[in-house]
Structures are given as structure tokens and as C-alpha cells.
Amino acid sequence: xxxxxxxxxxxxxxxxxxxxxVGFFATVVCLIYNxxxxxxxxxxxxxxxxxxxxxxLINLLFPIIGIIHYGFVAAFKKAExxxxxxxxxxxxxxVWRIASMHRTENNQLVxxxxxxxxxxxxxxxxxxxxxxxxxxxxNRKFRDSVL
Numbered sequence: 616x617x618x619x620x621x622x623x624x625x626x627x628x629x630x631x632x633x634x635x636x637v638g639f640f641a642t643v644v645c646l647i648y649n650x651x652x653x654x655x656x657x658x659x660x661x662x663x664x665x666x667x668x669x670x671x672l673i674n675l676l677f678p679i680i681g682i683i684h685y686g687f688v689a690a691f692k693k694a695e696x697x698x699x700x701x702x703x704x705x706x707x708x709x710v711w712r713i714a715s716m717h718r719t720e721n722n723q724l725v726x727x728x729x730x731x732x733x734x735x736x737x738x739x740x741x742x743x744x745x746x747x748x749x750x751x752x753x754n755r756k757f758r759d760s761v762l
Contacts, residue, residue: 624762630685631678632762633752634744638677641743645669645736652735658728660718664736673740680744684752695749706741713737 624632646669652658680702687694687701718729751757 624758626688627682627685629752629758629762630688630748631681633757634677634681634684634748635674636761637743637747637751638673638680641677641740642670642673644739644743645673648735648739649732652732656728656731658725658732660725660729664732669736676740677744680748684748688752695753698749699745702741702745706737706745709737709741710734 646666649664649666649669653661684694684698687698691697713730713734716730716733717726719725
């Protein structure tokens with residue numbers, strides 16, 4: 616039996632599925648970083664950033680990023696360039712805000728470790744969304760082999 620799944624795929628489908636794919640790998644990278652960070656530092660707080668929240672939130676966030684990407688593709692002629700600029704600017708803004716974030720009032724070590732945990736996760740997600748979603752969206756080999 617030969618199952619052929621070569622049907623025309625809409626831009627919406629391609630954007631969402633590309634973002635899902637990138638989000639899956641971003642989740643794995645963030646989980647690996649989380650495990651390595653927690654074993655090296657013995658960071659005590661896991662209320663906000665833990666395995667289940669990383670898996671759930673990243674896999675919820677990236678389809679939304681795919682919808683936003685589709686909106687850019689539908690609205691702009693040079694959509695990828697605008698998308699990359701917007702998401703890298705958003706990532707830079709979040710990095711700037713995280714640098715001055717305080718998790719607790721009285722423990723500077725916990726504040727520093729929280730920023731050291733959160734900052735790379737935001738960078739991983741920002742670079743994944745801002746660079747890899749548009750890059751893979753335009754890659755014909757990816758489109759033919761994966762989507």
C-alpha cells in the first residue's frame with residue numbers, strides 16, 4: 616500500500632506545523648538546560664519554572680507563534696524579515712526586563728539563580744521563534760520531508 620500525503624498545504628498549515636516542530640525542539644533544549652542548571656546550582660524554587668510548566672507553556676506558545684507568523688506572511692511582502700525583527704526585539708526587551716527582575720526580596724543568591732535560569736530559557740525561545748520558524752518555513756527540504 617502506498618499512502619501519499621502529498622496534498623497542497625496552506626500557508627496557515629505550514630506556519631503552525633513549522634512552529635510546532637520548532638517548539639518541540641525548543642522544549643527539549645529548555646528541559647535539558649533546566650536539568651543541567653538545577654543539578655549544578657541546586658536551585659530550590661520550582662514554583663514557576665519546572666518540567667511540567669516548561670512542557671505545557673512552550674507547546675502552547677509555539678502554535679500561537681505559528682498563527683502570528685501566518686499573520687505576518689499574509690500581511691507583509693517581506694514577512695520573514697519583519698517577523699525576525701519583531702521577535703528578536705521582543706526577546707531583547709524580555710532579556711532587559713529579566714536582568715532587573717527580583718524573585719525574592721531578601722535572598723540575592725536566589726534572585727541571581729532565578730535570572731540565570733530564566734534568561735537562557737527566554738533566549739532559547741526567542742531565537743527559536745525569531746530565527747528557526749521563518750528559516751524552516753522557507754526551507755523546501757523541510758517542507759517536503761517533514762510537513
